[in-house]
Amino acid sequence: MLWTAPSSTRSLHAHTRPLHRVLPLPAHSRLSLPGRFRPTIAKTYATSTSSSTTATKPGFRWRTFARYTIYLVGSSVVGLGLLTGAIFLHDACTYRERHIEGVPVSPRALHPERGGPKNLPVLSRLLSDLEDDENRELVEKPHLVIVGGGWGAVGVIDKLSPGDYHVTIVSPETYTTFTPLLPSAAVGTVSVRSLVEPLRKIAARLKGHLINARAIDLVMSERLLEVETIVPGGKSERMYIPYDKLIIAVGSTSSTHGVPGLEHCFQLKTISDAQAIRKRIIDNFEAASLPTTTPEERRKLLSFVVCGGGPTGVETAAEIYDLCQEDLINYFPKICRKEVSIHLIQSREHILNTYSEAISRYAEDKFMHDNIDLITSARVQAIGPDKVMYSKRGPDGKMETHEIPTNFVLWSTGIAMNPFTRRVADLLPNQVHKKAIEVDAHLRVKGAPLGEVYAIGDASTIETSVVPYLLELVDEADKNKDGKIDFEEWEIMVSRIKKRIPMAEEQLQKVRELFDLYDSDSDNSLNLNELAVLLQEIGNKITALPATAQVASQQGKYLGKKLSKIAERRKVLEANGLRPEEADEAVSGPFRYSHLGSLAYIGNAAVFDLGRFSFMGGLAAMYAWRSVYWSEQVSMRTRALLMIDWIVRGVWGRDLSRL
């Protein structure tokens, strides 16, 4: 009623007066009216408000301004109040009762049969497979098993259409982690909870299932994945999960580089790693603040060593610096802050060496300014329980061995295969890559039955060698069947190579030059030998994709889209006489990586390498860095939580409790 227009003076007063009390309305009708109306209105209002004549007094503008401000604040408060009311109302609706009556469960899910080479239980039906119509339909669809719950897996799930596959995720963790912010979580800038989203929630859209287990082995002939469950109390069990299509997205472990003593190091790949680091930092500060700790011991406790000058190492060093500088300094004895030393050991000449030179230099300057000890061109020799040993060429050119006493070492250098990836590679004779499973440009594991086993993310690497396809390529391109490739045929061949190995594109841009260069006998054609040399050298020049979240995510999304297309067009493909293993090529081109740029946080400053140009700077860049990660979040929930974390840090500082 308050909001309806009045029809008479009396009703105006009757209606607006309560409003004046509820929220301080500025009563523009009096103040913003043209001058000639003012006297009349002032008279009308004279009985109710004495201030209506202030318009002619000095200070009038300020009062108006104040009124508008009050109005704005008042409206905001009312708006916020309404919002709060809405939230309460919604909240109140979330507490509802639901009863579960008889739930149909397949007997095969309650008592799985045994089978496979090891005679283990085979999970051909899951508990929820018959519980409603949707699930009953899905169980007849091809069974897609995704091993892993990281960027790759979430990418696949993101792009799959509901109803196409019976999806099962196999993961030792029940949640997916936003890994790029782990360094922030390790020092409490953000909460670990804001980085995770339960896989069951992510898979809910597809009515997907989660098996909380670790993949152990693969029986490709019977399409069975062997997993080991993680059961409370330590008693584990092994079983087979049958699949029609399998996606390996298990990530990687850290490369040891043959350095002894890595058991004394922290890694930063999981939430538990971040929690352990956080606990250690606070523990070290607590121990350092005791008078019974000797000054040497104190320096050791407050010496933080990071091995690896890539983004993770750099960001962790920067975050530790921030924590000491902005938060711990306020609550621990000042001497503790003074004794803090942060060391970053990098094997290359510069930190962030995959970024542009300007960025490396900027980051190094920033670290130098922050008194972070940069040790470049150095190799870690060994890590002890309370020290790090590294070698570095001295000013006289001789290798010298140095030692840093420390109680905190983070190891973040390169990747290696985890046991499951290793096992899969061992099963296939043509898998020779040392760090990952080799896949073709369609992300299919090389040597596995076509269209059945895929690998993505850190666990995989796309083949860069063209030589194995030499004869096949020549066969296709050699139109006149003279066993030689003339320039016209070479042009055909180049387009075929590009299709097979899109990553070779950059090396194949100068078609004529390449032809002339490798035509060593200048007969205006390339024979098999000449071609072999050419393809070999091109293959060597291709850089493998980096083991980053960006690559994993793009591969996952590519694969999710492709699998949905295959499901969609299955009938058509079958009618066209295409065998299932040819479906990949039929519905989609090979995977193409599009680099969106790299970024890194370097302590209240950030750097962006966007390929063509770089961007670096202080707070503004830091906010931009946050925005990028914020927009990349997997759910609105984590987005809201992250935003809250950042605000909470601004208002109350980082959380110092050892949790």
Next chain:
Amino acid sequence: MLWTAPSSTRSLHAHTRPLHRVLPLPAHSRLSLPGRFRPTIAKTYATSTSSSTTATKPGFRWRTFARYTIYLVGSSVVGLGLLTGAIFLHDACTYRERHIEGVPVSPRALHPERGGPKNLPVLSRLLSDLEDDENRELVEKPHLVIVGGGWGAVGVIDKLSPGDYHVTIVSPETYTTFTPLLPSAAVGTVSVRSLVEPLRKIAARLKGHLINARAIDLVMSERLLEVETIVPGGKSERMYIPYDKLIIAVGSTSSTHGVPGLEHCFQLKTISDAQAIRKRIIDNFEAASLPTTTPEERRKLLSFVVCGGGPTGVETAAEIYDLCQEDLINYFPKICRKEVSIHLIQSREHILNTYSEAISRYAEDKFMHDNIDLITSARVQAIGPDKVMYSKRGPDGKMETHEIPTNFVLWSTGIAMNPFTRRVADLLPNQVHKKAIEVDAHLRVKGAPLGEVYAIGDASTIETSVVPYLLELVDEADKNKDGKIDFEEWEIMVSRIKKRIPMAEEQLQKVRELFDLYDSDSDNSLNLNELAVLLQEIGNKITALPATAQVASQQGKYLGKKLSKIAERRKVLEANGLRPEEADEAVSGPFRYSHLGSLAYIGNAAVFDLGRFSFMGGLAAMYAWRSVYWSEQVSMRTRALLMIDWIVRGVWGRDLSRL
């Protein structure tokens, strides 16, 4: 400029038009004016806005309403925008540089001398004691050592005035915990982080210190507290902390009641307990959702047993029910929800037996409705790794033993002394209480040097026996020194007893009746024997204060206030010839507990026992329950975080990740 008042029609148009574009102003001047002005104004506006004539058209009220709504929303958005801007601005200001130059540190803090009976390092100076003027002044003040970091300790810190004492907190945890919400945290309704506040932050107001250690022993003659530090890597060290005043606020452990197998149980006293419970619940659900789990095993995994029908037990059972009912049901196979069983074993006849009868009945009805299995009047016999055994009188009156297969048992029945409290009690021959350290009405540990050692919270119990003071009381009251107490003298005596043991007040209300009742020889006076019987029986009737957060907090605040008063009036007291041990009585009366009521959450409903009246109900009561706890928070930070947690739960449900 937009906010200044226009001086002519032209300038009004010039100024207000951009405003219309920026945010949809409802232009009240046109619409809310009394009818007789409308035509004139409409004419004035006719050139600029065609809608000004709509006032006379149908649908006018709705439009006005819509305009006001838009205005309100618009203002809210602008207000929020400004708020966001302010937050950003503030945030940007928090990243500042500070450099630590030479920090003065006492040599005695860097190399503490050894001393005391065990020749351990004595922490007579701490690292920050000389770092600035404030600290240099404080170190000359009496040293107050608070052992523990819970409700009692925080209460003391809360009420102490800065500058009066050199305060040191000794706690194995670096944070204080809002214990009443631990059941909520155990199922993820709120985050554990929202319940903790670092002790260093809490003590910062007093420039207090934290020693992250566990109290081990006490040397009262030399005023030394022996502590053991918790050092990363497991290497611990013992040391002495000298004190002038010591406050024991270490809480309690759970009482075993002699039940074997408690190592298989969870407790719910700390954040780690809550985290462990949460992890186990999710683990059990994950294991239960595997087809390889047999139906019996599944029922066992999904059977949750709570031993103890007090508030903690009841709230945990209710929260587990909520978690299953509102969240897990959505993401786990339905059969899992169906197989969930929650059991509550209570030794008394009713749950919440310290609350009013109506409340017990309400809570029991609610649990019955929720299918929570209430097992009352039952005694737990033993707990195995996968079952709970209890005995209960059968319908035929015979004791029967029952067994519940389970993988989750919460033990929350009664309290017992922890090792440090035990040790302190053993040091003093007059400490005979079994569950806690006995203190006098001034909270001073009985038998310890007066005014030096206090105990509060669960670790302490206020003496209820008046008999030991018999002779002293008679001496004071027996004015005519005839060895007997007549009624007049008895009235004096009653007032003295009330002063010494305020908790006896209730028993001493009927002065005349008591006198007549115990005057067994009816000689109109009480002799020593008669008095002894009287006081003994009164002492027996006094109920000890419950081991609750409310009592601990009130005791802490009382003590904090008293200690500040003692510090403030030290000079005056000394001038009056009062010895330090008499200071307590001189500045303050004895501790008086004022019960503010009890409350409990029982699953989307809550109960309040406010002494004179009870209040129970559904959602409204639940929101009231939340409000009470919200207002009790130790900091604005946790208040904000809790509010956010509740909103997040409403919007996205409980966090299901196993963190």
